[in-house]
Amino acid sequence: MLDVKTVDAGLLQSRYRLTKQRAAVLRALGDGTHLSAETILERVRAEMPGVSLGTIYRTLDILREIGLVQVFSFGGIAARYEATLEKHHHMLCTDCRSLVNVRIDALGEIARAIASHEGYSEIDFAMTIVGRCAGCTKRAVTAAT
């Protein structure tokens, strides 16, 4: 989890302030990963009622901008937010929609080689593996019997 110092430093470097709402969003993100804006709102409201969804989105966008949170969005599913500094990829279950982080170190080299070959600059890349997780696979097999 991100500590307050890192966050504060990040915000201050830009012109942003560390308000109660923003701190609450970070706290909400802290102990869980891959939360939707809606879920984050619920968590934040638990300790600070009256916070609006708009503020959640605005905060998440700032945090993404300064690099403290990463966003995962994939066809039609509401975006999921995660407070982390580590580059990683995702594995998504098509049944239960659970999301798991995976590190795939080999990708960086591959992606950069392809991108620079095509003249692309300021590269980022994201790999998403889509399938049926172990739990859902077992459930599906059992149900079929």
Next chain:
Amino acid sequence: MLDVKTVDAGLLQSRYRLTKQRAAVLRALGDGTHLSAETILERVRAEMPGVSLGTIYRTLDILREIGLVQVFSFGGIAARYEATLEKHHHMLCTDCRSLVNVRIDALGEIARAIASHEGYSEIDFAMTIVGRCAGCTKRAVTAAT
């Protein structure tokens, strides 16, 4: 481009009919790739006014279901549709939002290894490289001078 035989066979295998509208959607997709539903609508209406956006979406969904079109969707951008049977990945320009296909054969093995290690079944995977294309990079550099 997909020929009518392939399409018709695909549709007939399921309970779907090859209507004029569906044929028009396929024709619209044929010579261009990565079209949004809105663009497809324009093209279809050029030869068949009165077609509705709902029909476009319904058709695209059927074509995806039977495997004749692939959908690319990425955070906040309208989905792009492409009529192709070949597995591939994408490179997206953050400035002009152009989309380019890339084949990265090495990924299959990597993805399958990771997925099966975690117990995932029925795997698919998608890599998206995000950056600034050659054209936009040049333009940005020129603008900065």
Next chain:
DNA sequence: CTCTCTGCAAAGCATTTGCACATTG
């Protein structure tokens, strides 16, 4: 004649935005 398809318009969902007021440094 039955089943599938279509256009239309309305609804849905996630996200963004305008505005007046509150808060911060």
Next chain:
DNA sequence: CAATGTGCAAATGCTTTGCAGAGAG
């Protein structure tokens, strides 16, 4: 005080859906 942040509600953009009539086998 000047700049930034907030809640609220309305607006947006993309996509889906219900329905009644049209078309296909």
